[in-house]
Amino acid sequence: MLGLYLHVPFCLKKCAYCDFCSFPGEGDSTMIAYTEELCRRLIARSFDCERRGVDTLYFGGGTPTLLPLSCFERILGVIRAHYRLTDDCEITVECNPATADRDYLTALRHMGVNRLSIGLQSAHDRELRLLGRSHTVADFEAVFGDARAAGFENISADLMYGLPDQTVEDFRESLVYLASLAPEHISAYGLKIEEGTPFHHCQDKLVLPNDDEEYEMYLLCTRILGEYGYEKYEISNFARPGRESRHNLRYWQGGDYLGFGVAAHSCFGGERFGNSRDLAAFLRGENILCEQTVLSPGERDREFLMLNLRLSRGIGLEEFARRFGKPLHDYYPALTELIAAGYLQEKGGYLSFTDQGFFVSNTILSELLEAVESPD
Numbered sequence: 001m002l003g004l005y006l007h008v009p010f011c012l013k014k015c016a017y018c019d020f021c022s023f024p025g026e027g028d029s030t031m032i033a034y035t036e037e038l039c040r041r042l043i044a045r046s047f048d049c050e051r052r053g054v055d056t057l058y059f060g061g062g063t064p065t066l067l068p069l070s071c072f073e074r075i076l077g078v079i080r081a082h083y084r085l086t087d088d089c090e091i092t093v094e095c096n097p098a099t100a101d102r103d104y105l106t107a108l109r110h111m112g113v114n115r116l117s118i119g120l121q122s123a124h125d126r127e128l129r130l131l132g133r134s135h136t137v138a139d140f141e142a143v144f145g146d147a148r149a150a151g152f153e154n155i156s157a158d159l160m161y162g163l164p165d166q167t168v169e170d171f172r173e174s175l176v177y178l179a180s181l182a183p184e185h186i187s188a189y190g191l192k193i194e195e196g197t198p199f200h201h202c203q204d205k206l207v208l209p210n211d212d213e214e215y216e217m218y219l220l221c222t223r224i225l226g227e228y229g230y231e232k233y234e235i236s237n238f239a240r241p242g243r244e245s246r247h248n249l250r251y252w253q254g255g256d257y258l259g260f261g262v263a264a265h266s267c268f269g270g271e272r273f274g275n276s277r278d279l280a281a282f283l284r285g286e287n288i289l290c291e292q293t294v295l296s297p298g299e300r301d302r303e304f305l306m307l308n309l310r311l312s313r314g315i316g317l318e319e320f321a322r323r324f325g326k327p328l329h330d331y332y333p334a335l336t337e338l339i340a341a342g343y344l345q346e347k348g349g350y351l352s353f354t355d356q357g358f359f360v361s362n363t364i365l366s367e368l369l370e371a372v373e374s375p376d
């Protein structure tokens with residue numbers, strides 16, 4: 001099985017924290033030209049995938065819901081004609097609340113789109129304005145209702161925490177607001193100030209929550225969403241039972257996927273490759289690979305370790321010993337201390353992070369990788 005990712009790099013305007021590959025203010029003609037180039041590349045690549053079924057399809061961005069409906073029709077038509085989509089293929093479209101209404105969403109649903117991922121980010125208009133988002137909380141609520149009315153039974157929504165001037169109580173209110181609407185899936189990400197963004201330019205003036213407050217916000221996600229029936233299955237992702245994102249799980253479980261469009265990445269047949277962000281070159285039909293790596297078996301194993309530890313289930317200790325030749329404890333004796341200190345836990349043959357551990361997982365993971373790479 002295989003997943004397809006399609007990057008739609010167009011937005012109404014640029015948010016203050018965003019370093020995703022997206023271009024504000026492009027018109028329909030550019031989007032139509034982009035769609036045609038996407039389709040050309042989808043068809044060209046399909047010959048390598050004749051024997052593979054496709055069980056997840058993900059339109060990410062940018063803002064995919066800025067695309068005219070005819071573009072979705074064209075892309076989905078090409079994919080159905082040239083790839084073997086499974087009957088229960090998960091087809092997700094990311095949606096900005098300012099860009100879709102009931103008719104638009106109904107049309108997407110009729111085309112077979114069965115999952116929406118809507119960016120809310122905060123349940124406070126003040127925070128949305130500060131983030132430079134192009135929608136209000138009321139816009140989100142309207143689009144959420146429209147999505148339900150259009151027949152979407154699988155909706156995800158995103159929140160952010162660690163925002164400038166945000167208190168723990170502000171974030172708690174956002175969590176409760178969103179959980180009360182009962183989407184099937186919620187992602188909650190901590191704000192990172194990325195280089196080159198407007199937030200980066202004025203970071204000295206931003207009053208960000210301190211580490212303790214941010215940790216409290218992180219813990220609130222598990223506690224409050226748990227009370228509403230969501231289970232954490234990845235560092236930042238929560239789902240009702242059976243509603244985990246199949247597409248994202250594929251990334252974390254090391255499955256194969258092909259990415260199309262500017263800045264899209266792929267992992268296919270033991271190779272990783274990524275496209276550059278150059279929209280003009282893409283539209284000219286140029287080959288715009290910016291990264292191409294054939295993973296050695298050792299690299300694949302290390303990636304397996306990193307990705308599995310992002311998941312709440314963690315890494316299977318037997319599987320680790322099979323791949324790496326000896327038990328994880330032998331590589332990394334500090335494990336015993338980290339378990340005793342409550343950062344990691346061992347359950348049913350799996351080693352996983354606790355909430356406390358997830359919050360500092362980057363540090364622990366880099367130590368762990370170092371130990372595995374140079375065991376002596």
Ligand code: SF4
Nearest residue numbers: 011014015018061062
């Ligand atoms: S809508 Fe999303 S992709 Fe577009 S600028 Fe904002 S954060 Fe970036």
